[in-house]
Amino acid sequence: MNTPRKGSLLVQDARTKRRNAAEARFKAYGLTAIAVGVLALIVLVTSILGNGLSAFRQTEIMLTVELPESKLDKSGTRDLDVMKKVTTLTYGPILAKGLKDVIAANGIEIEGLTAKDVDAMISKEASAQLRDRVLADPSLVGQTVEITVLASGRIDGYYKGRVSLASAELDSNVTPAQLRLADALKDKGILVTKLNPAFITAPDASDQRPEAAGLGVAILGSAYMMIVVLVLALPIGVAASIYLEEFAPKNRWTDLIEVNISNLAAVPSIVFGILGLAIFINFGGLRASAPIVGGLVLTLMTLPTIIISTRAALKSVPPSIRDAALGVGASKMQAVFHHVLPLAAPGILTGAIIGLAQALGETAPLLLIGMVAFVREYPAAYSAADGLFGEPSTALPVQVFNWTQRADPAFFERASGAIIVLLVFLLIMNAVAIILRRRFERRW
Amino acid sequence: MDDMRYLEIDVTAQTNKMTARGVDVFYGDTHAIKAVDVDILDKTVTAFIGPSGCGKSTFLRCLNRMNDTIDICRVKGTILLDGEDIYDPKVDSVQLRAKVGMVFQKPNPFPKSIYDNVAYGPKIHGLTRNKAELDEVVETSLRRAAIWDEVKDRLQSPGTGLSGGQQQRLCIARAIATSPEVLLMDEPCSALDPIATAQVEELIDELRSQFSVVIVTHSMQQAARVSQRTAFFHLGNLVEYGETGQIFTAPKDPRTESYITGRIG
Ligand SMILES: Nc1ncnc2c1ncn2[C@@H]1O[C@H](COP(=O)(O)OP(=O)(O)OP(=O)(O)O)[C@@H](O)[C@H]1O
Ligand SMILES: [Mg+2]
Numbered sequence: 001m002n003t004p005r006k007g008s009l010l011v012q013d014a015r016t017k018r019r020n021a022a023e024a025r026f027k028a029y030g031l032t033a034i035a036v037g038v039l040a041l042i043v044l045v046t047s048i049l050g051n052g053l054s055a056f057r058q059t060e061i062m063l064t065v066e067l068p069e070s071k072l073d074k075s076g077t078r079d080l081d082v083m084k085k086v087t088t089l090t091y092g093p094i095l096a097k098g099l100k101d102v103i104a105a106n107g108i109e110i111e112g113l114t115a116k117d118v119d120a121m122i123s124k125e126a127s128a129q130l131r132d133r134v135l136a137d138p139s140l141v142g143q144t145v146e147i148t149v150l151a152s153g154r155i156d157g158y159y160k161g162r163v164s165l166a167s168a169e170l171d172s173n174v175t176p177a178q179l180r181l182a183d184a185l186k187d188k189g190i191l192v193t194k195l196n197p198a199f200i201t202a203p204d205a206s207d208q209r210p211e212a213a214g215l216g217v218a219i220l221g222s223a224y225m226m227i228v229v230l231v232l233a234l235p236i237g238v239a240a241s242i243y244l245e246e247f248a249p250k251n252r253w254t255d256l257i258e259v260n261i262s263n264l265a266a267v268p269s270i271v272f273g274i275l276g277l278a279i280f281i282n283f284g285g286l287r288a289s290a291p292i293v294g295g296l297v298l299t300l301m302t303l304p305t306i307i308i309s310t311r312a313a314l315k316s317v318p319p320s321i322r323d324a325a326l327g328v329g330a331s332k333m334q335a336v337f338h339h340v341l342p343l344a345a346p347g348i349l350t351g352a353i354i355g356l357a358q359a360l361g362e363t364a365p366l367l368l369i370g371m372v373a374f375v376r377e378y379p380a381a382y383s384a385a386d387g388l389f390g391e392p393s394t395a396l397p398v399q400v401f402n403w404t405q406r407a408d409p410a411f412f413e414r415a416s417g418a419i420i421v422l423l424v425f426l427l428i429m430n431a432v433a434i435i436l437r438r439r440f441e442r443r444w
Numbered sequence: 445m446d447d448m449r450y451l452e453i454d455v456t457a458q459t460n461k462m463t464a465r466g467v468d469v470f471y472g473d474t475h476a477i478k479a480v481d482v483d484i485l486d487k488t489v490t491a492f493i494g495p496s497g498c499g500k501s502t503f504l505r506c507l508n509r510m511n512d513t514i515d516i517c518r519v520k521g522t523i524l525l526d527g528e529d530i531y532d533p534k535v536d537s538v539q540l541r542a543k544v545g546m547v548f549q550k551p552n553p554f555p556k557s558i559y560d561n562v563a564y565g566p567k568i569h570g571l572t573r574n575k576a577e578l579d580e581v582v583e584t585s586l587r588r589a590a591i592w593d594e595v596k597d598r599l600q601s602p603g604t605g606l607s608g609g610q611q612q613r614l615c616i617a618r619a620i621a622t623s624p625e626v627l628l629m630d631e632p633c634s635a636l637d638p639i640a641t642a643q644v645e646e647l648i649d650e651l652r653s654q655f656s657v658v659i660v661t662h663s664m665q666q667a668a669r670v671s672q673r674t675a676f677f678h679l680g681n682l683v684e685y686g687e688t689g690q691i692f693t694a695p696k697d698p699r700t701e702s703y704i705t706g707r708i709g
Contacts, residue, residue, distance in 0.1 A: 249515070250515050318552075320548065320550060320552035321552065321554065321555070322513065323510065323513065323548060323552060324548070324552040324553070324554060324615070324618075325554070325564075326510065326513060326541060327508070327510065327541060327545065327546040327547075327548065327619070328541070328542075328545065328564060328565035328568075328618060328619065328621075328622055329538055329539075329541040329542035329545075329565060329568065329569060329622060330538070330564075330568055331538045334568055338564075338568075339554055343555060
């Protein structure tokens with residue numbers, strides 16, 4: 001028998017001291033780890049916000065232009081089919097004249113600038129903007145209208161700190177004189193930098209016109225893919241997990257399936273891309289770059305995640321609840337649907353949303369199935385024969401990848417802006433997950 | 445001793461409700477129940493006693509096929525309910541459990557309201573036609589389980605928010621709400637205070653007029669008080685089975701005697 005230890009409670013013995021020191025050390029490790037994590041997060045967020053927030057603002061020029069009937073609608077019938085034959089090449093000079101007029105009207109000196117240089121300050125996209133506006137409302141022809149058009153990417157960059165007078169000296173795309181003219185226009189309130197909703201709504205634009213590039217098609221493509229994933233992966237995943245967890249006999253076959261599901265969850269996502277290419281496009285004959293294919297591939301990728309988390313949620317429901325239900329004569333299915341599933345719902349939802357968030361940010365498999373396609377226009381309203389999900393599209397993370405590949409630094413700003421949009425979507429999804437969990441969580 | 449007051453009741457004339465013959469239960473390689481023969485009489489309280497781990501719960505769970513839910517559990521032998529083999533492949537265990545209700549060793553109310561706990565059985569079996577009837581069933585069940593007065597003002601609050609003893613009585617109410625023919629109770633009073641225990645014992649005695657009750661208990665006094673027949677299990681064997689008075693006053697097997705006098709257990 002040990003003899004009881006004697007000693008004052010007020011004095012710590014060596015053993016207690018060692019134990020307390022170990023505990024203090026452990027807490028310090030934890031704090032350090034958290035501090036490093038938070039620091040990394042802060043650096044990441046500030047750098048992304050610093051680079052990307054400016055993408056939500058755009059420099060624009062306000063012009064007053066005459067729309068001569070002689071050029072835009074020679075027939076005078078305002079027939080859209082006829083008017084569509086007039087290309088942006090005709091609209092360009094109209095804008096150039098508008099800019100010249102406004103400069104003259106405000107008495108601004110143009111020193112050392114050719115008419116072409118002045119013209120180049122307007123985005124190449126602007127003539128298309130004007131044409132779209134006229135085609136939308138043919139009665140404008142013959143009138144004088146006010147229109148706000150995009151300034152070129154370099155001028156825009158000047159007001160976002162990307163371009164300076166010094167860098168303009170070395171740049172073949174912009175001259176310091178143009179920047180000085182822009183400053184003069186800004187003083188008169190003709191050139192303004194303001195909020196840019198087109199970044200969210202517009203489709204992508206070509207290499208020469210970063211100022212017009214937007215995320216519209218990418219957001220739509222991502223949204224369609226998420227719908228496909230949600231509609232397919234959640235029911236299939238939950239049904240599979242319920243079967244495996246509650247009904248399937250425990251034998252070698254179910255063990256095998258279980259091992260395979262765990263392995264699938266660890267398979268690199270690009271492998272799913274190859275699978276999708278082989279099955280859905282080459283074999284299934286679906287169209288490359290279509291959201292339906294992307295959605296199917298992401299569904300395959302998300303299923304294991306959902307199955308694993310759903311099974312974990314079902315496992316965490318105490319067996320005594322099942323016994324209780326069976327004990328009063330409920331069938332197995334009643335026990336599962338009346339008692340087990342409601343208790344597992346918060347866990348299932350969390351798993352599903354984590355899976356979705358993972359799918360939303362996935363790039364590699366989408367590259368393989370051609371979602372990297374450059375989509376210059378909104379797909380024929382997603383209404384054509386290919387169906388809602390069949391038109392070529394792109395996706396948010398792919399758009400980020402795509403933009404970072406381009407030469408013009410303005411696209412880098414766009415890419416950072418797209419990352420912000422992606423992060424906002426992820427935040428929203430997580431918030432929804434938390435809200436749903438709160439609602440479903442039993443308060444006892 | 446006053447505790448023995450039920451012993452005079454004549455049980456010989458009663459019919460068999462359940463009959464077990466040569467029942468063996470295995471958990472994997474563990475032989476938990478060995479060749480047990482028991483007759484559960486109609487309108488009788490049968491007590492299962494025996495040291496911890498001797499297989500009382502296991503055998504009880506055979507009687508309503510709750511063992512089906514344990515993958516590694518195998519049951520051999522025949523168990524008849526009203527002459528029908530409950531392990532017949534044609535028997536739907538769900539129907540069986542509606543007739544043979546169960547109160548578990550650990551209280552396990554649903555994480556729902558008190559009302560829903562009790563109403564669940566009648567609802568899924570379609571025992572009531574309308575809300576008023578359901579309300580009545582819930583009330584009588586809670587009253588009979590001696591918990592009505594404590595919960596009548598908070599029927600909508602969660603059943604899991606009750607104390608352990610209250611939860612157990614709620615589980616009893618839930619089990620009797622479906623009006624089973626046989627009620628299996630696995631140590632229903634282990635979490636109850638003496639007053640609630642007395643109430644539950646009263647309930648058991650009352651239930652006897654309609655159902656057969658099988659109760660597992662570690663309390664000799666309780667077995668003596670509430671049961672007419674007692675079965676003593678030891679290491680998976682049914683050592684002795686007979687009228688409660690005889691088991692407690694004149695046990696035939698030396699193991700029974702050592703157990704009830706407190707020498708094994
Ligand atoms: N689910 C199970 N899996 C494996 N073995 C089990 C299982 N349940 C019970 N056993 C074993 O079966 C034997 C009988 O257990 P049982 O629960 O029936 O005992 P008991 O008489 O009810 O004991 P107590 O009085 O402590 O409740 C024990 O040896 C136990 O280890
Ligand atoms: Mg037990």
